[in-house]
Amino acid sequence: MKKTVKRPGKGIQKRKLFWLKPRNTQLIVALDVDSLSRAKKLVDLLYPKVEIFKVGLQLFLAAGEEIISYINKKGGKVFLDLKFHDIPNTVSLACREAVRMGVFMFNVHAQGGRDMMKQAREAAALQAKRLRKDMPIVVGVTVLTSQQNIDTTVKVLGLARDVKEAGLHGVVCSVHEADIIRRGFGEDFIIATPGIRPAGCAMHDQKRTATPEQAKAAGADYIVVGRPIIEADKPLKLANDILKAIQ
Numbered sequence: 001m002k003k004t005v006k007r008p009g010k011g012i013q014k015r016k017l018f019w020l021k022p023r024n025t026q027l028i029v030a031l032d033v034d035s036l037s038r039a040k041k042l043v044d045l046l047y048p049k050v051e052i053f054k055v056g057l058q059l060f061l062a063a064g065e066e067i068i069s070y071i072n073k074k075g076g077k078v079f080l081d082l083k084f085h086d087i088p089n090t091v092s093l094a095c096r097e098a099v100r101m102g103v104f105m106f107n108v109h110a111q112g113g114r115d116m117m118k119q120a121r122e123a124a125a126l127q128a129k130r131l132r133k134d135m136p137i138v139v140g141v142t143v144l145t146s147q148q149n150i151d152t153t154v155k156v157l158g159l160a161r162d163v164k165e166a167g168l169h170g171v172v173c174s175v176h177e178a179d180i181i182r183r184g185f186g187e188d189f190i191i192a193t194p195g196i197r198p199a200g201c202a203m204h205d206q207k208r209t210a211t212p213e214q215a216k217a218a219g220a221d222y223i224v225v226g227r228p229i230i231e232a233d234k235p236l237k238l239a240n241d242i243l244k245a246i247q
Contacts, residue, residue, distance in 0.1 A: 025216040025246040028079050028192070029239065030054040030226030036063035040070060042230055047076050050239050052104065054224055056081040068101050077104035079192075079224075083141050085109035088116045092123035095138070099127040103136050105192075105222075107172055110140035110159040117166035137190060139163075141172045145195030145209065153177055160185060175210035175218050182219030192222040198242060212245045 029050050031039045039059055046053075053071050055078055060067070068078050080103040084091045091108060098106045108120045121138055128135040140163035142156040156177040163171050170190025173181060178191050197209045215223045225242060232238045 023216060023219060023221065025212075025220055026052060026222050027212075027239065027243055027246065028052040028054050028222050028224045029229055030056060030081075030194075030224055031059050031067070031230070032056055032226045033059060033230065034062050036067055036070075039063060039067050042235065043071055043074060043076065045236055046229075046239055047074055049236065049243065050076075052077045052079055052222070054079040054081050054226070065101055068103060072102050078102075079104060079222075080106040083107055083109045084120065085112045086116075088119040091116050092119045095120045095123045096127040099124050099133060099136060100131060102133060105137040105139065107139045107141050108168075110142050110163050110171070114162050114166045117163060117168055121167045137169045139170045139172050139190060139192055140166070140168050142177070143173070145174045153180065157181070157184070164189065170221070175215045175220065178215065178218035178220050190221050191219060192224060193218075193220040194224040196223045196225045196228075196242075198225075198228055198238070198245075212242045216246045 027050060029042070029046060029052070031042055031053050033039050033042065043053060053076055055067055060080070060082060068080070071078050080098050084094050085108065091112065095106070108117055110117065117140055124138055125135055140159065142159040143152055153176070156173050157180065160171050160173070160181050164185055170192065171181065172192045172194060174195050175193045178193055181189070181191060193210070193215045195209045196212055196215055199211055210218070212223055223246065229235050229238050
């Protein structure tokens with residue numbers, strides 16, 4: 001008897017054996033450091049083995065657009081992790097700037113609502129067309145991996161549905177929800193999973209963590225690893241070990 005899964009908003013559908021199709025899971029290294037010089041050193045050390053780097057709140061406030069320009073000129077790609085969450089017009093204007101800076105991917109907070117996310121997507125697309133740049137991947141942040149409660153999965157699925165209906169490319173979620181989102185929203189829905197910790201690494205302030213292997217098995221397109229790599233004695237070696245695990 002074939003197994004079935006309830007697809008959010010789609011009723012009961014036949015379960016897709018998505019794991020039979022190898023996923024090209026990619027590594028994103030989070031540059032969670034406090035200065036441009038430290039960030040540059042990490043990029044110089046890890047690139048080209050690592051191609052995608054996450055620029056979050058701390059580094060963006062410390063280094064601004066200069067770090068994005070540096071990574072782009074190096075040949076790498078930037079995931080701008082600022083989690084835009086404001087009124088639709090403000091977020092739309094921010095998205096236009098993200099496109100102008102040439103980022104590969106950026107995120108908005110799904111709890112900002114469908115209208116905010118829809119306008120974010122439209123603003124990014126229009127700006128990319130106007131500047132003749134590639135359209136960045138736009139993903140919606142669901143529930144932070146530092147949070148955990150009894151209804152986390154239900155909440156994440158609801159937000160993922162909003163993201164899908166708003167027309168974004170995918171979500172940021174923990175590995176614990178990635179499997180059901182992959183089965184429920186299809187092969188083309190992008191899933192980025194933070195909170196990745198190789199076996200033996202400290203959890204820090206993360207609660208819903210997983211190993212790189214678990215993330216790949218759950219259907220993640222991108223895994224985000226920060227402190228385990230950038231605080232390692234040999235960052236490049238650990239990055240190589242993770243790449244081997246997901247490839």
